[in-house]
Amino acid sequence: MKVSTEYGYLIKALREYPFDKQVEDILLNIRYPVTKGGFDPNWWISPQNVSKIPKVLADMIKIEANPKLLKYRRYHQAITEMISETDPVQWKIIKAVYIHNECNVTEALKRYGFVEKTQGYKTIIRPFFEKLEYKIDEIIAKETFPEES
Numbered sequence: 001m002k003v004s005t006e007y008g009y010l011i012k013a014l015r016e017y018p019f020d021k022q023v024e025d026i027l028l029n030i031r032y033p034v035t036k037g038g039f040d041p042n043w044w045i046s047p048q049n050v051s052k053i054p055k056v057l058a059d060m061i062k063i064e065a066n067p068k069l070l071k072y073r074r075y076h077q078a079i080t081e082m083i084s085e086t087d088p089v090q091w092k093i094i095k096a097v098y099i100h101n102e103c104n105v106t107e108a109l110k111r112y113g114f115v116e117k118t119q120g121y122k123t124i125i126r127p128f129f130e131k132l133e134y135k136i137d138e139i140i141a142k143e144t145f146p147e148e149s
Contacts, residue, residue, distance in 0.1 A: 007129040011098045017079050019072040026069055030062045078135040082128070090124045
């Protein structure tokens, strides 16, 4: 299976990293929700069962429980760890091919001193995405099942 097909969601995450714009948009929507049309025609009607939770606390709960923010936090942590653990030359190859779309795998491998395309996939490309996928799963597992001391 092609790397771009199998790890497409990770390639998309690498391109969006560090997720500043996405997180900012989500936080803005949580703090200042707007109806689909932009205007609520029933703005003047006060509901009978208004929540007694202060808005700041309600927003904090929404932020902590937002699945997209959780996903971005996990991806950010995993990608940051992978960048620090990956050999700088290998990271340049990944960046050139999958983030910046400067060249294909063969050209990137030749540019940085590797010859075999197959060997490059086996030793650089696939292991990187497999480790990244594993790191994300590991982060999720640690959050779901925290270790007790």
